[in-house]
Amino acid sequence: xxxxxxxxxxxxxxxxxxxxxxxxxxxxxxxxxxxxxxxxxxxxxxxxxxxxxxxxxxxxxxxxxxxxxxxxxxxxxxxxxxxxxxxxxxxxxxxxxxxxxxxxxxxxxxxxxxxxxxxxxxxxxxxxxxxxxxxxxxxxxxxxxxxx
Numbered sequence: 001x002x003x004x005x006x007x008x009x010x011x012x013x014x015x016x017x018x019x020x021x022x023x024x025x026x027x028x029x030x031x032x033x034x035x036x037x038x039x040x041x042x043x044x045x046x047x048x049x050x051x052x053x054x055x056x057x058x059x060x061x062x063x064x065x066x067x068x069x070x071x072x073x074x075x076x077x078x079x080x081x082x083x084x085x086x087x088x089x090x091x092x093x094x095x096x097x098x099x100x101x102x103x104x105x106x107x108x109x110x111x112x113x114x115x116x117x118x119x120x121x122x123x124x125x126x127x128x129x130x131x132x133x134x135x136x137x138x139x140x141x142x143x144x145x146x147x148x
Contacts (some may be wrong), residue, residue: 034091035069044071044090044144050112050127052138061086061097061142075099075110084108095123095142106132113141 038044046061063073063086068085075097084101097112108131114123127140 034093036090036092037068038090039064040065040067044073046142046144048140048142049121049137050129050140052127052129052136061087061088075101082108084110090144092118095125095144099140102131108132112142113144114140 032133034090042065044061044063044065046063047058048061049058050058052055057077057079060076061073062076063071065071069089070090070131070136071090072140073086073088075084076082082101084099085101088095088097093116095112096115097110097114099110101110102107102108108129110127110129112125112127114121114125121143123142124143125140128135128137130136
């Protein structure tokens with residue numbers, strides 16, 4: 001394995017092993033210009049994967065719409081044992097996500113800004129993971145579907 005993959009894996013796993021990765025608050029997000037017309041209380045399950053090295057790391061988002069285009073919930077990265085809080089703005093062509101995880105000793109932030117074509121159900125774009133061990137960047141894909 002090259003050093004980049006080891007660093008990406010370490011960033012994700014160190015928090016899980018050392019800090020426990022409990023949820024903490026997330027900052028406000030920029031508005032999207034074309035919010036999806038989803039009713040408040042609509043539950044969204046999103047699944048995706050990120051490539052921040054030599055392999056794909058699957059993740060899940062479970063979000064509830066709190067206002068037009070805005071949602072809150074949790075992110076789960078099962079392969080790394082990470083659970084954290086997530087806030088997102090979801091538009092027809094743009095999806096912005098900020099997720100926070102960790103304890104005071106090693107708080108982490110995951111940011112994703114995806115774009116999609118209107119005919120697609122997947123957002124793709126850059127992802128950055130940053131915590132006390134450093135920062136790694138890569139790409140991510142995220143598919144969504146309303147649950148109810």
